[in-house]
Amino acid sequence: MNGKIPHIVQYQGSKRKLAPQILQYMPERFDRLIEPFSGMAAISIATAMEHRAGSYVINDLNKTLVEILKEAIENPAQLVTDYRTVWNEQFSYGENHVEHFYVVRDRFNCGQKKPANLLYLIARCVKGAVRYGGNGNFNQSPDKRRHGTNPDTLEQNVCAISKLLKGKTSFFSLDYHDIFEMAQPGDLVYMDPPYQGVTNVRDNRYFSGVPFDEFAEAINILNSKKVDYLISYDGICGGKEYGEDLPESLGCKKIMLNAGLSSQALLLGKKSTTYEALYVSESLIPLFYSLPKQLCFMEVMA
Structure with missing residues (x-):
């Protein structure tokens, strides 16, 4: 990825630093990128920098956050x-x-x-x-x-972001199920739902929770529509696993990405590396096998 990814403001949980790794599992070109849990839309911004998508859908239940974007x-x-x-x-x-x-x-x-x-x-x-x-x-x-x-x-950052996404982006503040219904073949859905390691039901970054079973079932909507997707969902820090794997029946592949040293661990005087999981939908799995294997810490079929 050429150049530094612009961002509006520091936002905990942002995938800006992981974006170069995540984008490796995207097709070189596709119709539309959809972010149902956008946060500060780091992946949309990074994808636009590489001109991979024709248009973008930014959605988050936090309506004022969407209004900032x-x-x-x-x-x-x-x-x-x-x-x-x-x-x-x-x-x-x-x-x-x-x-x-x-x-x-x-x-x-x-x-x-x-x-x-x-x-x-x-x-x-x-x-x-x-x-x-x-x-x-x-x-x-x-x-x-x-x-x-x-x-x-x-000002420097928002002007750069505007040049990348203005006139190409639709904005919503809807339940993620409604966003899934919008998706069509040719789209790519990137999801970063409330982190399982924080809570399975409620994450106070959001106004309502995303229960694990409900979310796993909803992914079948995308599978049935033959829509590609990537999901950041759980992880490992200091040998401790957070969250449970998505069901094998979904047919996606789980890859662990190196997210660097845990800032929380450093505050406690420890050095623990965090690995975040990325689930890759079935038709995108061949992209994994085309990458140099040192790019991934580990891989598990999920």
Whole structure:
């Protein structure tokens, strides 16, 4: 992959660093990339950099997150202007700039769901880890050591992303089953659902959970429609496995990708490498056998 993949903001769980490995299992060209659990759409951005797809579908249950992406792609100047206004506000608080984070968080939770407000909260919160409480309110704390992404840096990135995806992308905030129904042969569906290692039922990055059995059954929709897909779903860290394998009946192949040293382990003074699973649908499996074997840590038929 040539060049650095632009990103809007640090976002925990983003597949930006793994994107070069994931894209190796995609066809060189296909009609449309669909992301039912888009997050910050790192895979759509990386795929667009390589001009692999003709169009893109970005979907996430977090409606304001999708609105950030839509504005970044369709109207980047407005997003940067609005974000710059919110970002600059913190300096009027002097040494109490952390207080500003809570002001914006209350503003957002009380109904001002503007993309710039959420973008600022993500940019300033601890480790870019988006967290919501049971009532749906954003409840993550600020990183007291920094002020968040500089608007000038944001501007460079969103302008680059806009050039890649503007006029080619559709935006939704629907249940993933509805997105599956849109898929057609010639599309590629990339899925990064709530991580099994966090919880099998609810992940507070999302407004509702994705139960394992329900998700596995839903994959049959894509199989029946002969739609190709890739799924990032479980993993291994420090020898400990997170999540259970998808059923063998789906006919896909499980490949473990090296995601590097675990940041959480490093905080605890340990060095543990994380391996994340990528499930490859049946018709894409030949791509695996065409790759140099050192690219993969391990492989298992799933």
